[in-house]
Amino acid sequence: MxxxxxxxxxxxxxxxxxxxxxxxxxxxxxxxxxxIDDASGQPYVASIVTGPGALAYRLGLRRLGTWLxxxxxGLHDAGDAPLDDRIHVPIEFxxxxxPTIELAIHAKQLASYDTEQWWVDHVITHIPGNxxxxxx
Amino acid sequence: MRLSDLLTCEVVDSDGTVVGTVNDVRLVxxxxxxxxxxxxxxxxxxxxxxxxxxxxxxxxxLAKVFSRLERRARLVDxxxxxxxxxxxxxxxxxxxxxxxxYA
Amino acid sequence: xxxxxxxxxxxxxxxxxxxxxxxxxxxxxxxxxxDMNLAWVVVVGGIGIVLYAEMSGRVAALCGxxxxxxxxxxxxxxxxxxxxxxxxxxxxxxxxxxxAGVALALSLVSSVNxxxxxxxxxxxxxxxxxxxxFQMMERVFGLLGxxxxxxxxxxxxxxxxxxxxLSEASHPHVPGSESVFTYAYYGIALxxxxxxxxxxxxxxxxxxxxxxxxKDLGENRANVLIGFPLGVVLSLxxxxxxxxxxxxxxxxxxxxxxxxLPVASAVGRVGLAVVIIGIFAATFGAAxxxxxxxxxxxAQYFGWPWGKRRSPRNSARFHIVVxxxxxxxxxxxxxxxxxxxxxxxxxxxxxxxxxLTYFPILVIANDPNYMGPDHTNGRVVNxxxxxxxxxxxxxxxxxxxxxxxxxxxS
Numbered sequence: 001m002x003x004x005x006x007x008x009x010x011x012x013x014x015x016x017x018x019x020x021x022x023x024x025x026x027x028x029x030x031x032x033x034x035x036i037d038d039a040s041g042q043p044y045v046a047s048i049v050t051g052p053g054a055l056a057y058r059l060g061l062r063r064l065g066t067w068l069x070x071x072x073x074g075l076h077d078a079g080d081a082p083l084d085d086r087i088h089v090p091i092e093f094x095x096x097x098x099p100t101i102e103l104a105i106h107a108k109q110l111a112s113y114d115t116e117q118w119w120v121d122h123v124i125t126h127i128p129g130n131x132x133x134x135x136x
Numbered sequence: 137m138r139l140s141d142l143l144t145c146e147v148v149d150s151d152g153t154v155v156g157t158v159n160d161v162r163l164v165x166x167x168x169x170x171x172x173x174x175x176x177x178x179x180x181x182x183x184x185x186x187x188x189x190x191x192x193x194x195x196x197x198l199a200k201v202f203s204r205l206e207r208r209a210r211l212v213d214x215x216x217x218x219x220x221x222x223x224x225x226x227x228x229x230x231x232x233x234x235x236x237x238y239a
Numbered sequence: 240x241x242x243x244x245x246x247x248x249x250x251x252x253x254x255x256x257x258x259x260x261x262x263x264x265x266x267x268x269x270x271x272x273x274d275m276n277l278a279w280v281v282v283v284g285g286i287g288i289v290l291y292a293e294m295s296g297r298v299a300a301l302c303g304x305x306x307x308x309x310x311x312x313x314x315x316x317x318x319x320x321x322x323x324x325x326x327x328x329x330x331x332x333x334x335x336x337x338x339a340g341v342a343l344a345l346s347l348v349s350s351v352n353x354x355x356x357x358x359x360x361x362x363x364x365x366x367x368x369x370x371x372x373f374q375m376m377e378r379v380f381g382l383l384g385x386x387x388x389x390x391x392x393x394x395x396x397x398x399x400x401x402x403x404x405l406s407e408a409s410h411p412h413v414p415g416s417e418s419v420f421t422y423a424y425y426g427i428a429l430x431x432x433x434x435x436x437x438x439x440x441x442x443x444x445x446x447x448x449x450x451x452x453x454k455d456l457g458e459n460r461a462n463v464l465i466g467f468p469l470g471v472v473l474s475l476x477x478x479x480x481x482x483x484x485x486x487x488x489x490x491x492x493x494x495x496x497x498x499x500l501p502v503a504s505a506v507g508r509v510g511l512a513v514v515i516i517g518i519f520a521a522t523f524g525a526a527x528x529x530x531x532x533x534x535x536x537x538a539q540y541f542g543w544p545w546g547k548r549r550s551p552r553n554s555a556r557f558h559i560v561v562x563x564x565x566x567x568x569x570x571x572x573x574x575x576x577x578x579x580x581x582x583x584x585x586x587x588x589x590x591x592x593x594x595l596t597y598f599p600i601l602v603i604a605n606d607p608n609y610m611g612p613d614h615t616n617g618r619v620v621n622x623x624x625x626x627x628x629x630x631x632x633x634x635x636x637x638x639x640x641x642x643x644x645x646x647x648x649s
Contacts, residue, residue, distance in 0.1 A: 006172070009139055009161040010184045015312045015319070017304070017542055024553075028311065028542035032139035034161075034171060036220055043220060045169040049138070050542075058140045059316055091169050099302040099609050116543065119555040129370050130551045185313055186606050194605040195621035 007097065009045075017100045018050060018089075021081075026107035030054035033088060047088040048101070051112045054087060072111030086111035141222040147176050147212060150231040155210060158227070159183070162211075174212045174227075175238055182206040188238075209238040248449060249462025250469065251377045251524055252442045254384030257288065257470030258477075259525030260340040260495075261333065261432035261586040263518065264579050266474045267498040269425050270481030271491055273417065278408035278475055280426045284433025285471035287627045289463050290620065291597050294604040295439045296459035299446035302609045306443045306600060307539035313599040322595040323540045327533060329592060330437050332585035334529040334568040338364065339578035340522030343495045344515050354573050361569035364526045368561050373448045373547045380524035386517030389502055389510055390476035396505040397483050404479060424645045427634055428583060431590030433474075434631075439596065441528040444535040448548050456614070480505070493579060533564040583648065591638040593631045601628060 031049040057065025081104045096102040147155040156177020164172040182202035186192040216233035269277045311319035342356035413422045484501035502514040534557040538545035545557040
């Protein structure tokens with residue numbers, strides 16, 4: 001699958017689970033950004049869109065979605081895989097397309113990570129035993 | 137342009153005849169991930185479930201149902217789309233565009 | 240020993256999922272009211288859950304994707320969201336019922352009003368979700384749940400005419416005192432209880448938590464083929480003992496304690512003690528499964544990190560959903576809602592939501608891109624699974640009208 005030349009967007013991309021460079025689950029493919037090549041006039045896939053805004057937009061809540069996307073600004077230092085914003089992952093940073101979609105970025109670079117971190121900082125930290133890895 | 141917007145567009149040919157709604161987009165990876173063709177007018181469920189392209193063959197009943205549903209699907213070459221103005225939810229094809237059966 | 244413990248996931252899923260509040264109540268209720276005339280539904284439901292749980296475990300082992308992940312991927316965000324809301328709501332009702340069930344079991348031994356115990360039970364459930372390693376949880380509650388085998392002992396002690404029991408079960412008819420509609424309603428309740436969706440949510444997520452791979456396909460099969468049939472046997476034993484002990488005395492099951500009545504009368508005090516431990520373990524196990532499932536379905540729909548094997552710091556939203564759901568269920572429980580009624584509604588409603596969960600599993604289990612060329616469904620499994628898909632659809636369509644016609648089975 002990963003090396004197939006031909007893909008179908010709804011089958012192979014939309015709603016697949018995203019994993020970051022360390023294998024951490026970091027959202028789904030909520031939408032796909034298509035751009036038109038200036039020279040040829042032909043469309044191509046520019047990036048994968050992820051986050052609650054994109055999902056809301058896709059579910060038909062377009063205003064809410066657009067608003068949520070605008071609200072998620074601010075950039076983290078990203079090393080060798082910098083993003084333009086926190087909801088678009090350029091297709092060049094997709095390393096593999098299969099049952100999960102593997103990304104070359106770090107989960108922290110995405111806006112959806114902030115909510116996760118908010119709960120950690122405001123709630124989880126205050127509960128004893130939050131660091132236990134529940135494995136044997 | 138968002139894929140989700142493209143998936144709401146109606147495709148009409150140069151005479152104004154409706155071909156159908158865009159249900160899926162075929163992508164080809166050759167350097168870039170190019171939008172190669174639109175799959176139109178089927179409902180798209182069979183593709184989404186993998187019955188059309190992913191080699192899902194069973195169970196027999198579902199395979200039959202979905203391949204039947206997809207029989208109406210048409211393939212439109214991306215190069216035949218006149219303008220990609222998804223805001224109007226309508227894509228008009230160029231004169232002489234070919235619409236071929238899919239699957 | 241390792242092999243024995245290897246089927247712990249299946250045994251816990253079956254004890255806590257198959258034989259939970261829903262089955263304890265539904266089986267005892269129908270045994271007391273319909274004799275053995277609905278026993279066949281338990282067998283049909285049991286085969287259904289074996290089929291689909293095996294598929295979900297196989298998918299999880301081969302591509303690491305749990306069920307709700309696939310639900311969104313194959314049904315799309317809208318149907319996926321509809322299923323998420325429905326499953327979450329049903330799961331919430333089930334969790335409320337299970338917590339009440341644990342509290343009721345504890346109140347039988349402590350003679351403290353069960354409503355006072357609900358907050359404590361909810362806290363304990365949360366503590367296990369927060370701290371206890373997944374495998375330890377599987378083993379402790381799976382093994383303790385085996386105490387429910389005392390229902391089989393009960394049946395054997397009563398010493399019924401086995402041939403007659405079998406012929407009653409194999410020649411079902413609608414009893415003269417009941418209408419076709421109530422018969423169908425309770426049939427659906429039993430079917431829903433047997434195939435409750437959270438069983439596959441939990442089983443497949445558990446397989447990912449246990450780190451199953453291709454090597455564990457045998458373990459998957461063993462889990463499913465030992466766990467769920469065990470659940471069927473227990474369910475039938477509960478039904479038969481209710482039929483033999485409660486029906487002649489015209490006792491209808493309105494409280495959880497009445498489920499234990501046949502054991503107390505046939506096996507005595509020791510039996511009663513054992514059955515209370517069994518009910519405690521089964522309902523507590525189910526409370527864990529439903530609480531975790533609430534987190535699993537939400538996290539898998541939205542793509543968040545999830546699972547007990549990660550520390551809460553690394554799966555914050557998952558743990559927050561679990562704790563909020565538990566809190567909500569405990570609050571709903573202390574309002575004094577009738578736990579038996581909540582149970583009934585949860586299993587009947589789950590029957591209506593079944594196709595949305597089981598359909599994507601069937602499709603993925605046939606997809607060579609996920610399963611590899613050698614592990615997609617065989618013909619026999621596919622044929623059976625198709626029959627069940629049709630049954631699931633029919634049941635789903637019939638459920639809501641039946642609730643209205645029978646006024647909730649009364």
